[in-house]
Amino acid sequence: MFDKSIVTSLQQISGKEQVLTDKADLICYSYDATQKQYLPDVVVHPGSVEEISQVMKLANEKKIPVFPRGAGTGFTGGSVPTAGGIVLGLTRLDKILEIDEENLVATIEPGVVTEDFQKAVEKVDLFYPPDPASLKVSTMGGNVAECAGGPRCVKYGVTKDYIIGLEIVTPTGDIIKTGGPTMKGVVGYDLTKLICGSEGTLAVITKIIVKLLPKPEAKKTMLVLFDSIDGAAQAVSVIVKGKIIPTTLEFLDARTLDCIRQATDLDVPDAAQAVLLIEVDGEREFLDKQVARIAEIVQPLGIVEIRVAETPEESEALWEIRRSISASLRQINPDKFNEDICVPRSKVPDMIRKIERIADKYQIPIVNYGHAGDGNIHVNIMVDEKVPGDHEKAEKAVVEVFEGALELGGTMSGEHGVGIMKAPFLDMELSANVIDYMKTIKRALDPNNILNPGKIFPSD
Amino acid sequence: MAKLKKLEDYRDEIDQCVKCGGCRAYCPAFGAEKHEGRVARGKIALADSLLKGDVDLEEKFLLDMSQCLLCGSCYAQCPNKVHTEDIVAATRREIADRKGLSTFGKGVGTILKNQGVMNLLAKGGGAFSKLLFKKIPDQSGLRLRFPAPFIAADRTLPPLTAKPFRERCSEVIPGDADKPTVLFFTGCGLNFMYPESGEALLKALKFIGVTVIIPKDQVCCGLPAVSAGAAKTVESLAEENLTVFQKNKYDYIVTACASCHSGLTQIYPGMGEEFDEYRDKVKDIFVFLVEQGFAEKLDELPKHKDRIKVTYHDPCHLRNHGITKEPRAILKALPQVEFIEMEDAGTCCGLGGTYSVYHYDTSKKIGAKKAEFIAASGADLVATDCPGCIMQLQDSINHADEKQRVVHILDLVAVVLPE
Numbered sequence: 001m002f003d004k005s006i007v008t009s010l011q012q013i014s015g016k017e018q019v020l021t022d023k024a025d026l027i028c029y030s031y032d033a034t035q036k037q038y039l040p041d042v043v044v045h046p047g048s049v050e051e052i053s054q055v056m057k058l059a060n061e062k063k064i065p066v067f068p069r070g071a072g073t074g075f076t077g078g079s080v081p082t083a084g085g086i087v088l089g090l091t092r093l094d095k096i097l098e099i100d101e102e103n104l105v106a107t108i109e110p111g112v113v114t115e116d117f118q119k120a121v122e123k124v125d126l127f128y129p130p131d132p133a134s135l136k137v138s139t140m141g142g143n144v145a146e147c148a149g150g151p152r153c154v155k156y157g158v159t160k161d162y163i164i165g166l167e168i169v170t171p172t173g174d175i176i177k178t179g180g181p182t183m184k185g186v187v188g189y190d191l192t193k194l195i196c197g198s199e200g201t202l203a204v205i206t207k208i209i210v211k212l213l214p215k216p217e218a219k220k221t222m223l224v225l226f227d228s229i230d231g232a233a234q235a236v237s238v239i240v241k242g243k244i245i246p247t248t249l250e251f252l253d254a255r256t257l258d259c260i261r262q263a264t265d266l267d268v269p270d271a272a273q274a275v276l277l278i279e280v281d282g283e284r285e286f287l288d289k290q291v292a293r294i295a296e297i298v299q300p301l302g303i304v305e306i307r308v309a310e311t312p313e314e315s316e317a318l319w320e321i322r323r324s325i326s327a328s329l330r331q332i333n334p335d336k337f338n339e340d341i342c343v344p345r346s347k348v349p350d351m352i353r354k355i356e357r358i359a360d361k362y363q364i365p366i367v368n369y370g371h372a373g374d375g376n377i378h379v380n381i382m383v384d385e386k387v388p389g390d391h392e393k394a395e396k397a398v399v400e401v402f403e404g405a406l407e408l409g410g411t412m413s414g415e416h417g418v419g420i421m422k423a424p425f426l427d428m429e430l431s432a433n434v435i436d437y438m439k440t441i442k443r444a445l446d447p448n449n450i451l452n453p454g455k456i457f458p459s460d
Numbered sequence: 461m462a463k464l465k466k467l468e469d470y471r472d473e474i475d476q477c478v479k480c481g482g483c484r485a486y487c488p489a490f491g492a493e494k495h496e497g498r499v500a501r502g503k504i505a506l507a508d509s510l511l512k513g514d515v516d517l518e519e520k521f522l523l524d525m526s527q528c529l530l531c532g533s534c535y536a537q538c539p540n541k542v543h544t545e546d547i548v549a550a551t552r553r554e555i556a557d558r559k560g561l562s563t564f565g566k567g568v569g570t571i572l573k574n575q576g577v578m579n580l581l582a583k584g585g586g587a588f589s590k591l592l593f594k595k596i597p598d599q600s601g602l603r604l605r606f607p608a609p610f611i612a613a614d615r616t617l618p619p620l621t622a623k624p625f626r627e628r629c630s631e632v633i634p635g636d637a638d639k640p641t642v643l644f645f646t647g648c649g650l651n652f653m654y655p656e657s658g659e660a661l662l663k664a665l666k667f668i669g670v671t672v673i674i675p676k677d678q679v680c681c682g683l684p685a686v687s688a689g690a691a692k693t694v695e696s697l698a699e700e701n702l703t704v705f706q707k708n709k710y711d712y713i714v715t716a717c718a719s720c721h722s723g724l725t726q727i728y729p730g731m732g733e734e735f736d737e738y739r740d741k742v743k744d745i746f747v748f749l750v751e752q753g754f755a756e757k758l759d760e761l762p763k764h765k766d767r768i769k770v771t772y773h774d775p776c777h778l779r780n781h782g783i784t785k786e787p788r789a790i791l792k793a794l795p796q797v798e799f800i801e802m803e804d805a806g807t808c809c810g811l812g813g814t815y816s817v818y819h820y821d822t823s824k825k826i827g828a829k830k831a832e833f834i835a836a837s838g839a840d841l842v843a844t845d846c847p848g849c850i851m852q853l854q855d856s857i858n859h860a861d862e863k864q865r866v867v868h869i870l871d872l873v874a875v876v877l878p879e
Contacts, residue, residue, distance in 0.1 A: 022518060022519070022520040023514075023515050023516070023518060023520075023521075024497060024506055024515055024518055024520035024521040024523075024524055025497060025520055027502075027505050027506055027509050027514070027515060028495070028496035028497045028502040028505060028506070028524070029496060030505070031479050031505060032479065032481075033478065033479050033480045033481060034479075035478060035479045037505075071481055071484060072479075072481055072496070073480060073481040091494060092494075113485075115485075134480070134481065134482070136482065136484075136485035137481050137482060137484040137485045326539040326540070327539045327540055327541060330476075330540060334475070334476075
């Protein structure tokens with residue numbers, strides 16, 4: 001039973017209006033993009049690291065679960081309060097504290113929205129590359145906790161590659177600093193990297209030190225339409241082999257293109273069975289050459305058409321095809337199982353073929369698109385939950401997709417994390433002693449298992 | 461009989477929301493308040509819970525449901541195209557059904573007290589002369605927008621006209637035989653607050669020889685009543701207007717108010733098939749003028765030497781229906797205008813039907829942001845196509861201590877046309 005005195009204590013810590021207990025309020029903090037719903041007992045939005053520390057001390061003492069939350073846009077349930085307790089909303093900590101142009105470093109609070117941060121650094125010609133699809137709303141704290149990726153990661157790497165220091169509150173309520181603003185630092189364990197991608201199970205992130213790059217002068221977008229998925233997949237290899245690393249290398253498979261043809265009036269010729277959306281960035285005069293070179297080396301691979309954007313508007317038009325996917329998919333079936341496996345990039349065609357076999361076996365549509373450049377495939381198993389048997393078929397297909405990815409030396413998740421959605425499958429990828437190693441860390445840091453319990457590890 | 465949809469009719473629409481949270485980037489109310497209950501995703505979760513019986517009509521529920529401008533900004537950007545504005549309006553009707561219409565207002569009223577926003581009440585009656593207020597029919601949306609005790613003391617309001625627009629003109633103004641005939645649906649804003657804009661419209665249509673019918677018995681479109689959850693009011697207004705539409709002969713119905721346009725093209729067609737044939741007849745005045753080659757005619761006028769810098773605000777109810785180019789085309793063609801595009805021209809002004817009555821503080825916050833963009837544009841005038849927006853934008857600019865004036869595009873058109 002939830003101890004009502006907790007509410008009073010939280011009100012003393014953060015003020016009455018920052019503590020929510022009405023049913024309508026609890027509903028609003030009960031879900032994320034997994035659409036799974038769990039009601040918390042109370043929601044608190046603290047205004048400072050000291051308040052967060054007090055909340056954690058209180059929760060640890062009373063053994064009440066705490067679920068840190070940013071914008072609630074995750075795909076694996078990282079922020080949903082699976083065991084009731086406290087939702088710890090971090091969106092009030094939303095200040096960009098410093099953008100240090102001399103050292104190319106910024107210090108920010110976790111509630112800063114990713115795109116707001118990117119715009120702020122771009123104003124002074126700096127650049128923060130990670131660009132998860134939810135960047136217009138996702139928070140930087142959430143991005144760090146989940147180690148978010150995005151299309152630009154082919155060239156620039158993922159969130160953890162840019163996080164060099166943190167201030168965190170431990171599950172027992174201590175405020176500690178990890179790493180710092182220097183480009184190098186090898187004193188002690190790299191706790192910063194441990195926290196990145198720990199899905200809110202090891203610490204509450206309260207401050208983030210970010211490494212920045214100079215903003216690329218320009219970018220250029222091209223869309224290459226292939227007559228087969230093999231051509232597109234080979235193109236990825238030959239481009240990389242040709243020593244060109246595009247900023248973005250997105251691919252769309254034949255089924256995805258079908259959906260787009262049905263749902264939109266975008267120009268996708270019937271002959272196109274796969275599409276690569278390619279973007280290069282850097283110095284302006286360099287880009288035309290790169291685009292020409294890419295067009296040249298993909299030429300033998302069954303090209304239907306190559307479109308090159310000459311203006312920002314044309315570039316947007318090319319991106320429109322990629323952006324239209326999400327809504328288009330619903331033409332097939334209303335519900336989707338959305339997985340994000342990652343395989344070595346040379347194995348993308350093998351993986352696609354495996355997925356096609358799985359789709360045929362279970363007679364359900366599986367639509368694939370994603371970040372071909374880093375082998376990260378968004379596998380969308382489209383079902384209608386109202387049709388008896390569809391759900392079970394999809395669950396079986398998911399397991400086979402994971403098996404397929406692992407056979408090719410890949411992973412179950414490139415970006416979304418484990419959360420509650422992949423926890424049941426954790427031992428498919430990680431051996432017992434690896435899981436044990438991780439759990440030992442978790443137990444040591446969170447002896448009462450109060451911080452985001454039930455995530456990553458299947459409940460014992 | 462005109463009939464609005466019930467909340468349970470939106471079951472499938474509600475299920476279309478995948479909780480991605482993308483709406484958080486676009487919802488003006490969320491932008492100002494940062495509470496999940498303010499944003500489309502939260503409201504859909506709440507409507508879903510209400511249908512499932514998981515939540516009562518508690519104060520917070522009423523507050524969240526009242527905190528929506530019905531601007532459709534979320535819909536415009538939603539990857540699954542979920543009409544949250546319709547779901548919220550249906551939820552408000554559901555609240556009215558279950559608890560009586562006044563409960564919604566009352567619930568909101570108590571919360572206002574709790575939030576210490578009492579300054580919103582009473583005292584502001586001075587903005588309206590009581591005598592003039594009597595001229596507004598009981599069912600007019602203006603009464604819902606300004607229920608007498610709810611007018612904020614510091615809100616700038618246009619004076620109500622002593623002689624409403626429809627009393628100023630004859631019911632039929634003949635034009636050329638080879639030109640189309642239009643029915644001018646004036647709306648309450650133009651009729652009671654901005655009659656000169658109505659006269660400006662007549663001048664423009666006369667210039668191109670269009671015959672205009674201005675039926676005296678037309679009534680409020682009902683959109684503010686949609687916002688208030690007053691289903692019966694909406695339905696009876698729609699019926700009355702339907703009769704007007706049916707008994708006149710014309711080629712198009714033109715509006716010069718984004719809200720009316722939305723009422724006629726978005727709300728009415730869902731209320732019964734007898735409304736269907738009118739959906740395609742309704743045209744925003746600038747869409748009509750552009751189709752009639754009006755922009756080219758304006759372009760022929762010699763450009764003035766010292767032109768006024770004018771920017772354009774997209775009313776939500778036009779932007780959502782894809783009407784963004786035509787008002788700009790007319791503005792750009794005007795000889796006395798130097799058109800400047802402002803940043804985020806398409807974000808909501810913050811009025812939102814009855815929203816600004818109950819949530820004037822949030823409404824002001826949303827308006828303040830808009831006022832910043834207006835000031836940054838360097839324009840002297842803001843032109844738009846909706847009396848509600850005009851009123852709200854002017855109020856926001858005044859609060860920001862800026863000097864720009866807000867006008868209807870028609871006002872700018874009228875001054876360059878021959879008498």
